[in-house]
Amino acid sequence: MSQSQQILVVEDEPKIAQILVDFLQVEGFKVHVLKDGLHAVEFIKQKQPDFIILDIMLPHKDGLSICKEVRQFSNIPMLMLTARVDEIDRLMGLGFGADDYVCKPFSAREVVARVQAVLRRTQQKITKSLVTYKSIELDLERFQCHIDQKLIELTPVEFRLLLTLVNKPAVVFSRNSLMQASYEDDRIVSSRTIDSHMKNLRSKLALTSPAQDLLHSVYGIGYKIE
Numbered sequence: 001m002s003q004s005q006q007i008l009v010v011e012d013e014p015k016i017a018q019i020l021v022d023f024l025q026v027e028g029f030k031v032h033v034l035k036d037g038l039h040a041v042e043f044i045k046q047k048q049p050d051f052i053i054l055d056i057m058l059p060h061k062d063g064l065s066i067c068k069e070v071r072q073f074s075n076i077p078m079l080m081l082t083a084r085v086d087e088i089d090r091l092m093g094l095g096f097g098a099d100d101y102v103c104k105p106f107s108a109r110e111v112v113a114r115v116q117a118v119l120r121r122t123q124q125k126i127t128k129s130l131v132t133y134k135s136i137e138l139d140l141e142r143f144q145c146h147i148d149q150k151l152i153e154l155t156p157v158e159f160r161l162l163l164t165l166v167n168k169p170a171v172v173f174s175r176n177s178l179m180q181a182s183y184e185d186d187r188i189v190s191s192r193t194i195d196s197h198m199k200n201l202r203s204k205l206a207l208t209s210p211a212q213d214l215l216h217s218v219y220g221i222g223y224k225i226e
Contacts, residue, residue, distance in 0.1 A: 005050035005119065006030045010040050010066070011081065012058055016104075020053060023108040024115070037061035041069050044076065051115055052078045054098070071097035075141045077122045079114060081106070133166040133225065135209055147208045157182045158201045161194075165215070165225040174222040198223055 007029045011017040014035070021031045032049065034040055037058035044052065052070070056063040063080055070076065080098045099118045102111055129140040137146040143159060145152045154162065164173060164181040173181075175194045182197070202215045214225050 004028070004030065006032065006047070007051045007053060007115065008032050008034065008040075008044065008047070008049040009053045010034045010037060010058060010063065011053070011055045012036055013055075016055075016081075019108050020111060023112050027112055027116070029115075035059075037063065037066050040066045044070055044074065048074075049076065051119060052076055053081065053111070053115070054078055055081045057083065067097055073143075075122075077118045079111070079118065131163060131166055133169055134214065135212065136162070136166060136214070138163055138166060147205060150208050152204055152208055154201070154204065155197075157197050158204070161197055161201060162225075165223065170224060170226045172218045172221050172224045178222060 007024055009017055009020050009024075009031060011020065011033065012035050017033050017035070021033060024031050029051075032043075032047070034043060038060035040054075040058075040061065054063045054066060058066075067078060067080065070078070078098045079100045079102060081102055081104060083104045099122070100114050102114065131138040131140065135148045137149075138144075138159070139146070140163075143156070145154050145159060145162065160182040161178060164178060165171075178194050178198075182194070198215065198217070205212070205214065216224050216226060218224060
């Protein structure tokens with residue numbers, strides 16, 4: 001587990017936040033602190049921390065709302081802080097998506113230990129969910145694509161198209177098979193729609209890595225990656 005990992009602490013009580021910062025930094029983590037929940041989701045989208053410690057009771061936007069919103073676009077591991085013991089059972093039962101819960105007052109050492117334990121578990125899952133081909137890395141947990149370690153913004157259809165091709169390099173996929181792999185519902189789309197998605201995908205890949213032309217069209221059949 002890398003000790004250069006970044007942790008976001010969203011906590012409105014300065015003393016608690018500082019204690020967490022001190023103990024986490026001793027373990028080698030880089031720590032960012034937000035004092036309210038107003039801009040937490042925006043920060044998470046932009047900075048993509050490796051872990052989030054999130055208080056439930058926050059000014060402007062509460063921790064539960066933040067947790068649910070984050071889970072719509074990311075599986076970043078998350079530990080929630082609550083001031084009520086009886087609330088932990090309720091939270092776990094409702095399944096808000098947090099990986100662990102700690103009740104105040106708490107031992108900072110225990111929080112650090114739990115953070116490390118959750119990171120170990122999730123790191124094992126993430127490793128299994130990474131699909132790589134040459135300079136392309138697809139993260140199936142976060143639905144993200146990196147090329148040469150640069151994040152590429154792909155639509156869900158573009159991501160599934162690329163994943164299908166990367167899973168079987170050099171194999172030529174027909175447009176029909178790419179349609180079936182790229183749309184989760186049973187909608188009917190034309191071959192031109194797939195051509196349009198492939199054109200956009202190739203453009204995005206070329207902007208990031210112009211020296212590599214990995215996607216190829218095969219006349220009269222479909223596409224391949226090589």
